[in-house]
Amino acid sequence: MVKLTENKHYSENKPTRSMPLPPKVYLSLIQHLGKICVPEVKVGDKVSCGQKIASLPSGVYSPIHASISGTVEAIQDCPHPVLGRAKAVVIRGEGETDTDFSRFIRKESDSLTAQELRDIILEAGIVGMGGASFPTHIKLNPPKPIGTLIINGAECEPYLTADARLMVEKSREIAAGISLITGCLGIKEVCIGIERNKPEAIEAFSGMPGIKVKVLPSDYPQGGEKQLIRNIMGRDLPRGKYPFDIGVLVQNVSTIFAIYEAVYKGKPLFERIVTVTGSCVKEPVNLLVRVGTPVRDLIKFCGLKEEPAKIIIGGPMMGIAQYTDDVPLIKSSNGLLLMNEKEAAAFEEDPCIRCAACVRGCPVGLMPCQLNLASERSFWGMTKDMGVMDCIECGVCNYVCPSHRRLLQTIKRAKLEVRK
Numbered sequence: 001m002v003k004l005t006e007n008k009h010y011s012e013n014k015p016t017r018s019m020p021l022p023p024k025v026y027l028s029l030i031q032h033l034g035k036i037c038v039p040e041v042k043v044g045d046k047v048s049c050g051q052k053i054a055s056l057p058s059g060v061y062s063p064i065h066a067s068i069s070g071t072v073e074a075i076q077d078c079p080h081p082v083l084g085r086a087k088a089v090v091i092r093g094e095g096e097t098d099t100d101f102s103r104f105i106r107k108e109s110d111s112l113t114a115q116e117l118r119d120i121i122l123e124a125g126i127v128g129m130g131g132a133s134f135p136t137h138i139k140l141n142p143p144k145p146i147g148t149l150i151i152n153g154a155e156c157e158p159y160l161t162a163d164a165r166l167m168v169e170k171s172r173e174i175a176a177g178i179s180l181i182t183g184c185l186g187i188k189e190v191c192i193g194i195e196r197n198k199p200e201a202i203e204a205f206s207g208m209p210g211i212k213v214k215v216l217p218s219d220y221p222q223g224g225e226k227q228l229i230r231n232i233m234g235r236d237l238p239r240g241k242y243p244f245d246i247g248v249l250v251q252n253v254s255t256i257f258a259i260y261e262a263v264y265k266g267k268p269l270f271e272r273i274v275t276v277t278g279s280c281v282k283e284p285v286n287l288l289v290r291v292g293t294p295v296r297d298l299i300k301f302c303g304l305k306e307e308p309a310k311i312i313i314g315g316p317m318m319g320i321a322q323y324t325d326d327v328p329l330i331k332s333s334n335g336l337l338l339m340n341e342k343e344a345a346a347f348e349e350d351p352c353i354r355c356a357a358c359v360r361g362c363p364v365g366l367m368p369c370q371l372n373l374a375s376e377r378s379f380w381g382m383t384k385d386m387g388v389m390d391c392i393e394c395g396v397c398n399y400v401c402p403s404h405r406r407l408l409q410t411i412k413r414a415k416l417e418v419r420k
């Protein structure tokens with residue numbers, strides 16, 4: 001764990017504002033971990049906001065919904081914030097949109113079974129919104145009984161404040177979402193982990209019946225599943241095991257809020273809060289934005305103080321630098337960070353001096369310097385044996401390395417090769 005300059009002051013006290021509807025949205029057919037969805041609409045079709053526009057009959061997927069009402073203009077290759085490029089449905093808006101989704105409400109929430117809750121979550125296209133994008137209906141179907149629900153309210157990435165604002169502004173709704181999960185899955189214990197640097201969020205959940213609040217140090221990375229389990233329950237998740245193996249389920253606050261909206265309002269996941277921040281932004285803000293909105297529209301709305309040298313979707317540690325401002329937001333996009341030239345300057349890589357700073361800093365006990373060497377030599381089997389798949393891609397090794405070695409980049413490559 002490391003202490004980072006938080007830089008949350010840009011937006012932490014700014015209440016969430018709604019961004020005006022974008023003229024066009026670019027809805028990628030892959031916004032989740034799993035298989036790419038197949039469009040259910042064709043060019044020229046009229047669609048209404050909240051309508052399902054892409055899905056699959058089975059498998060690991062999460063359907064995609066129209067985030068504005070309008071006409072399907074194209075189905076084409078578009079920039080994607082994680083994959084570089086992917087096929088997307090382009091919708092030209094009509095300037096108005098639905099706000100009432102009660103037609104999608106299925107059943108009284110009090111009498112939902114676990115399967116009915118999962119079906120609603122699947123139909124609403126909900127995925128892990130903390131960055132992982134794993135389909136939530138699958139995560140809520142663990143193969144083992146769950147005794148403890150851990151709510152991730154850590155938001156440890158510098159600059160980002162979207163989850164913190166959500167916890168302050170929607171604590172009652174998040175609590176109702178938690179009750180849905182615990183009721184349907186028969187979970188007895190609930191604990192929300194919030195970092196010390198979010199006193200308003202801590203206050204919002206303190207005293208809520210049935211929810212323990214664990215105040216966490218403002219260290220990075222605090223929001224990984226393993227770190228939360230260790231810091232909240234004092235238990236270590238063994239290598240290769242999942243939280244459900246020890247009876248734990250971890251959910252992010254934004255995901256729980258999306259579940260609340262799906263069940264109580266019938267609303268599919270087509271918008272989310274995004275922190276637009278950084279030294280180049282004239283008015284840093286937490287914005288409620290439609291999924292599929294291109295980054296250039298957010299930049300236009302917030303204004304610029306200076307031309308950004310680097311555009312990152314996410315935070316500075318785990319976020320991904322973008323090659324174009326045409327890139328649209330997807331369901332897991334929690335921040336847009338615009339850095340100036342000085343902040344974005346890249347360092348020259350020097351040889352490893354074997355200082356072991358990366359080993360001491362790695363929150364999951366890996367040896368990033370050794371993984372880097374093995375990956376550079378394409379020894380994929382060796383990286384697997386060294387536990388490369390446990391890497392949570394937190395970027396701490398890069399951050400602490402005095403030789404500015406690009407450890408994470410080579411580790412990510414090894415993970416890809418091992419997965420293949």
Ligand code: SF4
Nearest residue numbers: 362391392394395397
């Ligand atoms: S190896 Fe992975 S988990 Fe360890 S510090 Fe580097 S990025 Fe983080």
Ligand code: SF4
Nearest residue numbers: 352353355356358401
């Ligand atoms: S921190 Fe950098 S220089 Fe030090 S051991 Fe790791 S890779 Fe080598």
